[in-house]
Amino acid sequence: MSGTVLPSWNDGVARKAVVDFVTSAVTPGGGFVEIADRIAAFDNDGTLWSEQPLPPQFDFVFRKWGDEVAADHALAAVQPYKALVEKDNAFFARVGAQDPEVIETLLAAFARSWAGTTPAEFEAQVREWLEAVKQPKFDVPYVELVYAPMLELIKYLKDNDFRVFVCSGGGRDFMRVFAEETWGIYKENVIGTAADYSYSNGSMVRAARGLGGLDIGPGKPEHIFATTGRLPVFAGGNADVDIEMLETATFALLVDHDDDEREFAYTSNAEKSVERAKELGWTIVSVKDDWKTVFPSK
Amino acid sequence: MSGTVLPSWNDGVARKAVVDFVTSAVTPGGGFVEIADRIAAFDNDGTLWSEQPLPPQFDFVFRKWGDEVAADHALAAVQPYKALVEKDNAFFARVGAQDPEVIETLLAAFARSWAGTTPAEFEAQVREWLEAVKQPKFDVPYVELVYAPMLELIKYLKDNDFRVFVCSGGGRDFMRVFAEETWGIYKENVIGTAADYSYSNGSMVRAARGLGGLDIGPGKPEHIFATTGRLPVFAGGNADVDIEMLETATFALLVDHDDDEREFAYTSNAEKSVERAKELGWTIVSVKDDWKTVFPSK
Structure with missing residues (x-):
């Protein structure tokens, strides 16, 4: 089984931690998670695709x-x-x-x-x-800079009866445009900062006010609870604004951008999350060491 | 096939309209609906369970x-x-x-x-x-007064790859408590009037403010769009506060409470929806004539 799941992940501590957790979640015993509770939530910028030089x-x-x-x-x-x-x-x-x-x-x-x-x-x-529009460093459309290992992780979780949500500080409606074709995730599983819409006379139009708060920091568990009625069992992020979401999960994964050759190397706005990961035993994923490939081959 | 689906529905115009629509939605041709677009939304009070003398x-x-x-x-x-x-x-x-x-x-x-x-x-x-607590007329817990034919309809739609949402003016968090065991619908597919929650220091607590507006009238399509990124293809309701939701759907079903013997007979707060149903050709479901049984047998 380990040869067929997460093929873009190198054998190592991070991959083993993910597979062990998911295996335990679906196997009768102490680590079993009821199917209804299997909610996974991932940040987008820097977790599912490149966020440099700016999201x-x-x-x-x-x-x-x-x-x-x-x-x-x-x-x-x-x-x-x-x-x-x-x-x-x-x-x-x-x-x-x-x-x-x-x-x-x-x-x-x-x-x-x-x-x-x-x-x-x-x-x-x-x-x-x-x-x-093309991304300045890689000269390809931004959606091609989604991380292949994370697409595999989404699929692996779905194959194990997790319902996978994306929960980003970015715009809900922006992400929903490409969610289905890019991630294989229905629009209703995309959570983000959102504008309110008003319906009247057969038309839905965007209002000049927000619906709920900004989906960062404590806003992430707030938005996830509002959407799902639960907090996530599995969460993935890469930055300080993901800390609260990661704290609510049983299994937390933090992407560490340390590969300037294949992607970008940076720690800005992730300093606190790395500290918290060490304190709480989150799984840190090194782009350089844990991922065989970064972007999907075309 | 017609013998195995919707067994609590009498053969008649309403049942035929539902089966014809769903069959057409899943069959290649002019009425085909892409799987991603197959969103169904149902009001709760008076549509999925009895709402008399009060919800x-x-x-x-x-x-x-x-x-x-x-x-x-x-x-x-x-x-x-x-x-x-x-x-x-x-x-x-x-x-x-x-x-x-x-x-x-x-x-x-x-x-x-x-x-x-x-x-x-x-x-x-x-x-x-x-x-x-027991319902005054029937002397059974309220959840036993869910309509058997509507549970069959939810299952029929799910079997045909519809994602089914409940969209009620009632409380989101109230319905989520029994949604999974009663309807077979995950909490994340329950939409309703909601309080905002705040997360801090590891705790989620209910705030004294709402999240979005009241989920009635135009609020129904607004809440459905916010939750799913789409408007429903199939919608079911029973009252004037459901009109806007029903107007957004390709197939609209209106429950007419005309059975004082097995349930209740009333038209209050549904007068305008009946008019609109006639104007727009919605499918009107007579509790008396279209349902063989009203409540699930124990």
């Missing part, structure tokens, strides 16, 4: 804001458009560090940019971006 | 409020406790008619009653009520 959704959003500034130059004087025009990446990096001032500014701008949009219109915009 | 959750809530009034007599002077003490059922009937003043009063009281409760504490209270 891909920023590329989509920045293009939209670029168009808005071009149409109304006055916007260039106010945040977050100012940071964009001035290429002030330090401003955007403060999102990962959960700086409330930056986050509030960004959320207000997101809300304005798509308020009044129907789901079909929003999906069309995301699809256009998915097909047209 | 069962009111029984649970009224007992809690009764305890609160006993502990603090001053509450008896303010709504909604006043209406409860004075047995002013007209006040509570205004919920079904979506009277904003009544709804706001009730929601504020719900929020106060369970704010600070953990999911496990809330579940224990609901379980105690489920086991101890």
Whole structure:
């Protein structure tokens, strides 16, 4: 069996920990987990796909804001458009560090940019971006930079009767556009920061307000509970904003980006999560050592 | 095939319409529905179980409020406790008619009653009520008054690769307690009016605020879209507050309560939905004529 599951994972401590946990969860005995309770939750940016130099959704959003500034130059004087025009990446990096001032500014701008949009219109915009835009380092569409070993892990969990959810700080509706074809995960299993929608006279349109809070930090278990009525048994993340989600799980996996050759090497905004992983015995996955391949072969 | 599916349904227009629609949805051709799109949504009160003389959750809530009034007599002077003490059922009937003043009063009281409760504490209270309390007309626990033909319909849809959701104006967390054993539907497929929860220091506790709006009227498609990223292909309801949900579906089914002998006969708060059903060609299900049995045999 170990030869057929997780083929992109090197034999090692991380792979063994995953297989041992799942085997124990489905085998009668002390580690057995009832099928109804088998909920797995994964962060997206940096856990399921590359998030450097910035999470891909920023590329989509920045293009939209670029168009808005071009149409109304006055916007260039106010945040977050100012940071964009001035290429002030330090401003955007403060999102990962959960700086409330930056986050509030960004959320207000997101809300304005798509308020009044129907789901079909929003999906069309995301699809256009998915097909047209390439990631700067690898020169391929962003969705090709999903991690092959994590796709295998999702499949392995599903094959063992886990219901797998993606739970990202990024946009719920953004991820839902490609969730089914990319991850094999139905839209209803995608949890993320979300705008509220209003229905009237046969139409659903995006409102300028959020539905629930930002899906990072404590927001992750809050969103997972709201969606599923449970907390996850298995969770995977890679950053400080994933700590609370990982703490709620029986089995926690933390991706350590240490492979500058095949992907990126960085520890920013993940320092606390590595400490917490050591304290609580989470499974740390080294991209360099634990993954035979990083991206799916075409 | 028609002999093995929906056995509690009489052969008739309603049963034929359901079977024809589902058969067409899974058969290559003009009526085919992609598996990913096969979302079905059902109201609960009056659609999946008896809602007379009042939706069962009111029984649970009224007992809690009764305890609160006993502990603090001053509450008896303010709504909604006043209406409860004075047995002013007209006040509570205004919920079904979506009277904003009544709804706001009730929601504020719900929020106060369970704010600070953990999911496990809330579940224990609901379980105690489920086991101890009996419905006044039938003298059995409320969950025994789920409709056998609708359980068969849920199973029939699931057997045809529909993902079935319950979408009720009632409480999400209330229904989730019995969803799996009663309907065979995982908690994550239960949509309802919900309180927000806050996570901190390893604990999830109920907040005194709602998450999203009330799940009635336009709130139903809004909640279904938020949960699933889609609108339903198949929807079932029985009341005016279900109209918007039914309008969004390709196939809409409306339960008509016309059987005072085996259940209840009433049209209150369903008048507009019957009109809309006739206008739009929805399938009307007569409890009296279309169902061989109403409740599951024990």
